Amino acid sequence: MPKKTIREVIHDTIQDEMRRDPTVILMGEDVAGGAGCSGEDDAFGGAFGFYKGLVGEFGRERIIDTPISEAAYIGAAAGAALTGLRPIADLQFFDFLGVCFDQIYNQMAKFRYMFGGKSDTPLVLLSLVGAGLRCGAQHSQSLHPQVTAVPGLKVVMPENAYDTKGLLLTAIRDDDPVLFLLHKLQFENACEVPDEEYLIPFGQASFPREGTDVTIVAFSAMVQKAVAVADRLQQEGISVEVIDPRTTSPLDEEAILESVEMTGRVVIVDEAWERCSVAADIASIVARKAFGALQAPVMTVTAPHTPAPFSPVLEDLYIPSEDDIERAVREVVAYRR
Amino acid sequence: MTRRKTPSGPQLDTEQLLHAYRTMRTIRAFETRVGQEFEKGTIPGFTHLYSAQEAIATAVCMNLLDSDYIGSTHRGHGHSIAKGCDVKGMLAEIMGKATGxxxxxxxxxxxxxxxxxxxxxxxxxxxxxxxxxxxxxSAKTRGTRGVAVSFIGDGGSNEGVVFESMNLAVVLKLPVLFMYENNGYGEATGFSYAVGSGDISGRAGAFGMPAEKVDGKDFFAVYKAVKVAVERARDGGGPSAIEAMTTRFGGHFVGDPQLYRAKGEVEQLRREMDCITEFVDRVLKDKSVTRKALQQIDTEVDALIEEAVEEALAAPYPAPEELFTDVYKTY
Incomplete structure (x- = not known):
């Protein structure tokens, strides 16, 4: 089976879908690049080159470079979705959520409900989250809790190339707005990806490691770290189950609760801040619905309540590390009433 | 029926003129009744009336097909009626009923x-x-020759996303009409204060599209300007902007005491700026329609509104389980 990176999977999946369905379009800032310039056409292919070559095949009618106007083009994507297209809108950094949030939470998220179920909004907003590229406070945030909180939106956070393909196909064919959030440090990660089509349903967790002593629920780039910790602790006889919910909305509560019922111990790992977060949300769900099974306090490992720092020394401290995760796991395992 | 050209407008025959009248009268009667029902307490929340601006929505939508699009504002009842939304369904909706x-x-x-x-x-x-x-x-990509009209008030004209949208429409050469309705007020603040340049169409034109001002109480002037803009859009000529100068007979919302307006202002506007009166005077004067035909429409419209109110009042509220449906397609 061929190995592919997340970057290649994004490119190939969008290409396949655009070939299959003429209503799929891609729009955003520099999704091709070079418009109005005298040099190379397709100069960027997206800020990180995901879409390189697509404009050559589909033309500028379907690979649409927009001005730097996130509110207008994300809103336009919503309007286009409401009227017969399946737009994929690229938002270079999810930090830019701030300039187009109205289009997301007041418009696209609410159409179906406000209109009494009589409309579809099949739209994928593809964006990047996470710290680690030394980009500073406005290009490093993990803002998925802000959108997970909004009814009407679906939020997908794949962490490997295999899942990316199956989840992106589901997202593009979904009739509701989907926020598809990749981590900046991950898109060169490769794994085996089948050529044939497969769809991964939303709200279905995966289990990168199965174990019996403690449950780690981890998202996005944190999954790999959780797996590394699980493998390390396995050698000491501590059996760690790692759950990757893959989508924060809908959330596979059942998988998490079943695991906690078995292990009695849970550590939730997410790169977002903890206050009002997905991590805090899951902690609350576990406390309410698996209280009887808990043998230790619910632990969370998240970024501290600070903006993302620029200096590499500080940024490395900001991002939850394997050591942070391991410490939390050891603490819940050692906990005695 | 034979289509007879009239002096009232080169493109409008008697049937179309009567349609225009019916639409404007329906909007006026609808809004008047919504105001009364709101004050009686049968309409929850808050509501914003379109009275005085009827000629604009009517003239715009008479240039559109069902397959064309409009996007509206918080003051949207008139746009909805003009675009063909069912009046009974609208009234039930405004009352929060399951039949809305x-x-x-x-x-x-x-x-x-x-x-x-x-x-x-x-x-x-x-x-x-x-x-x-x-x-x-969407219309351009799918090759439908469809057009989209965005209604925006003078207040809305100052929103950043509107500026971004005008630029994007020009850059992508899209079939869009930015239809500004300048009624002189954004909530309780005057247009002359809030629009720095004092010129919404001039500002729109600076984005690189044809833009003009029209008299919003003159149905025929609006109709003519919109026709040109819509045809241009349909033929691939890109976006346009029109600023229709109008007023607001009511407050920002029903119940607004309108302390920001001069004493006697509304009464004067009702005398001088009523687009329906102006329309009637004109079509009767040039004998394009008969008074009897207009009266017949008045009777029918009043009956329709009465029936719509009665049906909406009698209609059931949504079942409790409706709270949880229509959030997502599948759950």
Whole structure:
């Protein structure tokens, strides 16, 4: 089976879908690049080159470079979705959520409900989250809790190339707005990806490691770290189950609760801040619905309540590390009433 | 029926003139009754009336097909009626009833009917601009020759997303009409204070599209300007902007004491700025229609509104389980 990176999977999946369905379009800032310039056409292919070559095949009618106007083009994507297209809108950094949030939470998220179920909004907003590229406070945030909180939106956070393909196909064919959030440090990660089509349903967790002593629920780039910790602790006889919910909305509560019922111990790992977060949300769900099974306090490992720092020394401290995760796991395992 | 050309407008025959009258009268009667019902307490929330601006929505939508799109504002009842939304469904919606166009889940500020190309009233000022740019993009991409009209008030004209949307429409050369309705007030603040340049169409024109001002109380002037803009859009000529100068007979919302208006101002405007009176005077004077035909429409419209109110009042509220449906397609 061929190995592919997340970057290649994004490119190939969008290409396949655009070939299959003429209503799929891609729009955003520099999704091709070079418009109005005298040099190379397709100069960027997206800020990180995901879409390189697509404009050559589909033309500028379907690979649409927009001005730097996130509110207008994300809103336009919503309007286009409401009227017969399946737009994929690229938002270079999810930090830019701030300039187009109205289009997301007041418009696209609410159409179906406000209109009494009589409309579809099949739209994928593809964006990047996470710290680690030394980009500073406005290009490093993990803002998925802000959108997970909004009814009407679906939020997908794949962490490997295999899942990316199956989840992106589901997202593009979904009739509701989907926020598809990749981590900046991950898109060169490769794994085996089948050529044939497969769809991964939303709200279905995966289990990168199965174990019996403690449950780690981890998202996005944190999954790999959780797996590394699980493998390390396995050698000491501590059996760690790692759950990757893959989508924060809908959330596979059942998988998490079943695991906690078995292990009695849970550590939730997410790169977002903890206050009002997905991590805090899951902690609350576990406390309410698996209280009887808990043998230790619910632990969370998240970024501290600070903006993302620029200096590499500080940024490395900001991002939850394997050591942070391991410490939390050891603490819940050692906990005695 | 034979189509007879009239002096009232080269493109309008008697049937179309009567349609225009019926639409304007329906909007006026609807809004008057909504105001009364609101004061009686049968309409929850808040509601914003379109009275005085009827000629604009009517003239715009008479240039559109069901397959064309409009995006509306918080003051959206007139746009909805003009685009062909069912009056009974609208009234039930505004009363929060299960029989409403949106099953009672939208209300006055979210009336929508996608089957009529009505993409929703919008509770966010300026909210329809990017949506209509998207609808125009959709029409262009799918090759339907469809057009999207974004209604925006003078207040909404100051929203940043409206500026972004105009630029995007020009850059992508989309079939969009930015239809500004300058009624002189954004809530309780005057247009002359809030629009720095004092010139909405001039500002729109600076984005690189044809833009003009028209007299919003003159149905024929609006009709003519919109016809040119819509045909240009349909033929691939890109976006346009029109600023229709109008007024507001009511407050920002029903119940607004309007302390910001001069004493006697509204009474004077009702005498001097009534688009329906102006329309009637003109079509009677040039004998394009008969007074009897207009009276017949008055009777029918009043009966329709009465029936719509009675049916909406008698209609059931949504069942409790409706709270949880229509959030997502599948759950």
């Amino acid at each position: 166009l949106c099953k009672g889940k939208g209300g006055s500020m979210h009336v929508a009917d996608l089957s009529k190309g009505m993409l929703g009233a919008n509770g966010i000022v300026g909210g329809s601009a990017p949506l209509c740019v998207g609808a125009g993009l």
